[in-house]
Amino acid sequence: MNSFLHGFGCALPERVVSNDELAARLGCTSEWIESVCGIRERRWASAGQGVVELGAAAAEDCLSRTGVPASQIGMLILASGSARPGFPAPAAELAHRLGLGTTPVLDLPMASAGGLFGMVLAAKLSETYGDILIVAAEKMSAVIEAHPLDQNSAILFGDGAGAALVSQRPGGREILHTAIHSDGQFRNDLAYDTASALKMNGLTVIMQATRKLPAVIREVLEQAKLAPADVATFLVHQANQNLLMRVAKSLDVPADRVFSNIARYGNTSSASLLIAAAEWDRQNPPAGPVVFAAFGAGLHWGALLAR
Amino acid sequence: MPDTQQRLRTLVQNVAQKPAPEDPEESLFESGLLDSFALPDLVGAIETEFSIKVPDADLTPRKFDSIARMEAYLASHS
Numbered sequence: 001m002n003s004f005l006h007g008f009g010c011a012l013p014e015r016v017v018s019n020d021e022l023a024a025r026l027g028c029t030s031e032w033i034e035s036v037c038g039i040r041e042r043r044w045a046s047a048g049q050g051v052v053e054l055g056a057a058a059a060e061d062c063l064s065r066t067g068v069p070a071s072q073i074g075m076l077i078l079a080s081g082s083a084r085p086g087f088p089a090p091a092a093e094l095a096h097r098l099g100l101g102t103t104p105v106l107d108l109p110m111a112s113a114g115g116l117f118g119m120v121l122a123a124k125l126s127e128t129y130g131d132i133l134i135v136a137a138e139k140m141s142a143v144i145e146a147h148p149l150d151q152n153s154a155i156l157f158g159d160g161a162g163a164a165l166v167s168q169r170p171g172g173r174e175i176l177h178t179a180i181h182s183d184g185q186f187r188n189d190l191a192y193d194t195a196s197a198l199k200m201n202g203l204t205v206i207m208q209a210t211r212k213l214p215a216v217i218r219e220v221l222e223q224a225k226l227a228p229a230d231v232a233t234f235l236v237h238q239a240n241q242n243l244l245m246r247v248a249k250s251l252d253v254p255a256d257r258v259f260s261n262i263a264r265y266g267n268t269s270s271a272s273l274l275i276a277a278a279e280w281d282r283q284n285p286p287a288g289p290v291v292f293a294a295f296g297a298g299l300h301w302g303a304l305l306a307r
Numbered sequence: 308m309p310d311t312q313q314r315l316r317t318l319v320q321n322v323a324q325k326p327a328p329e330d331p332e333e334s335l336f337e338s339g340l341l342d343s344f345a346l347p348d349l350v351g352a353i354e355t356e357f358s359i360k361v362p363d364a365d366l367t368p369r370k371f372d373s374i375a376r377m378e379a380y381l382a383s384h385s
Contacts, residue, residue, distance in 0.1 A: 203367075207346060210347040211363060
């Protein structure tokens, strides 16, 4: 049985943090920030707005846009790398807020690639659980402000949440192929454990991402006997504008084939892919193959081909 | 044929569009010669020039951020 992507939703905090504001705190220039990552501004959540609140808003947006009542959801998957550690993890609270009753929930404590992994898992699990709501929510500002601001990470991250609905009911876009991978060899090159500041060896991360992202995209395309040029849109984790352009170059497709909203929201970790998908979907994109792809801490990376 | 170090210098110069450093131990990244997105280009150029395939497990600046480190890597994989 095949699965289908029925729609998306997203939620962004109201507060806009400009490059000028960050540059003043970090002792750099707003132009330098934009040059190294393509980000002009990001959103930071308020003190009372956490992963659950952002996730609930994105979930409700997704349910509203797909016309699916919460009572129809057979499983909830919540991805977040920035959720407060401990138990219970936040999916149970999110489900309670959404009125999901005794619907089973799964937490994916996974930054960056969490939204993509959630969609892939949902595609496999939907035969058993029916409609599956995937939410990816991040409050990365809490991570970077928990310790003295580090220039290299503070400029990148923003807060937000995205959501997607996967079902075996035909409709929306059919999920054709998926691929996910993990490799712990570089687990310490992008890591956060609350006791110390976020650690990011940018060189290693970029070297790995620039090879693994195009490779996993080609992996799902080859399963469908498609070439990168056949793909209408690539929706890729919004990590860094320079990385998005590098992915386009590696795949030999025009840069504008890779959707980008990172200038406005920054890197919202696991949420970025689904926020991008929600914005892309609202633009009434033409039919055609679309590839979702993500890479991040772990390392975890993967891709999903839909049409 | 030029020696390995000279061939690496040429590759660095081509990717950076600037002269390669005299000191082979100098970090190409910390010196500002290459940015983080140029280093993958350099690795690709090395793969082509020396007809090797650098596995993902070796994709780390510890092996590629100076001419001396690249030379050592190539020597260990020849």
